[in-house]
Amino acid sequence: MNKDKVPVIHIFLLAVVAAVLIWSVIKPNSYATWALESVPALAGLILVAATYKRLRLTTLSYVIIALLAISIFIGGHYTYEKMPVFNWIKDDYDLKRNHYDRLGHFLKGLFVIVIREILLRKTALTKGGWLAVISMSMMLAIAALYEIIEWLVSKISHGGKAARDFLGTQGDIWDTQWDMSLTLVGTILALIFISRLHNRLLKKR
Template sequence: MLVKGFFAAYLILWIYLAFEPLDRFDWVLDNLLVFLLGPPFLYSARRFRFSDLSYILVIVYLMLCAIGAHWSYSFVPAGDWLKESFGLGRNHYDRIVHFSFGLLLAYPLKEWLERVAKVASPWPYFFSPLLLVAVSAIFECIEAIVVEMVNPDLGIIFLGAQGDIWDAQKDIIVALYGGALAMAAAHLAEVKPRRQNPDI
């Protein structure tokens, strides 16, 4: 029931933010993964169901992406507020989303590695953030290729580098930080009950 509530909230948010985005073409590009991967992900639930926690983590990440797509990431008001409040040199909302890519998706991936790929512990704790880093790097490459093929003039907005020549590398690094933090938290949460119940 809780997962359905989160999913309903995401759909409402997505539909609301689909109206009058900052740049419609950029919005379409930012939502390509939702259009391509959303239906297969929902269909796969018939064969493999993640835990409620994993579904909620994925939905929260998608909410962050929906907000970013509406304002082309570089112009999200929350990012502007952080920039002004802490004297930052850029709007860091896109970097928050990249960090969240690791933080919020590492646990669902770990769950998939354990239950479907049958990867023995403790390797899912290591493979999950590393796989997300690989996906993040591939995504950065795809972004650049898509922009060059579709609309090079849109590149400065879609890529969201904001003048930082190391933007792609930093995005990948923060995804690694997020994934590592998530796996550290998951490990602590799973080890603690075992210490309290040594017979388990």
């Protein structure tokens, strides 16, 4: 395989993410909330693009990155509390809250595969228990850092509307614990069910 050639699937993923990004910034619920939610993801995508030639990841990692970016841009457009599909589920099943943010934090656990790949390719770590533990620990550290950032934004802005939408607790005092727990569940499931596929794809590089 010619490593200098950009696979069609990578171009397709980029096009889909770009299309969702453009859609998300057109008349969002709030531009301030959109910025708080989406700018970090946009910065991450720019970093991935900037390092593409030096550190080309597996297609699986790029699919995960694209999926997470899309979920974040959708949340930034509507706010996680007002995502229409999950509002419909909330109303239809008489739920107390919109659970789109719960899904988002669960999906963030998939990013552990990207962390795993970077560790395998850029450190002396090899496949095994320690790789799983360290990858999981780093993923949980990222999840905790995100919750701290949400809290700091809320404090700095004195609980303004954009900050409340960004925090997205929807009245649940245990929202932070739920968010990190769901990321942990997503992380564990990703390591259990995706690692073997990831290993096969790494061998093909």
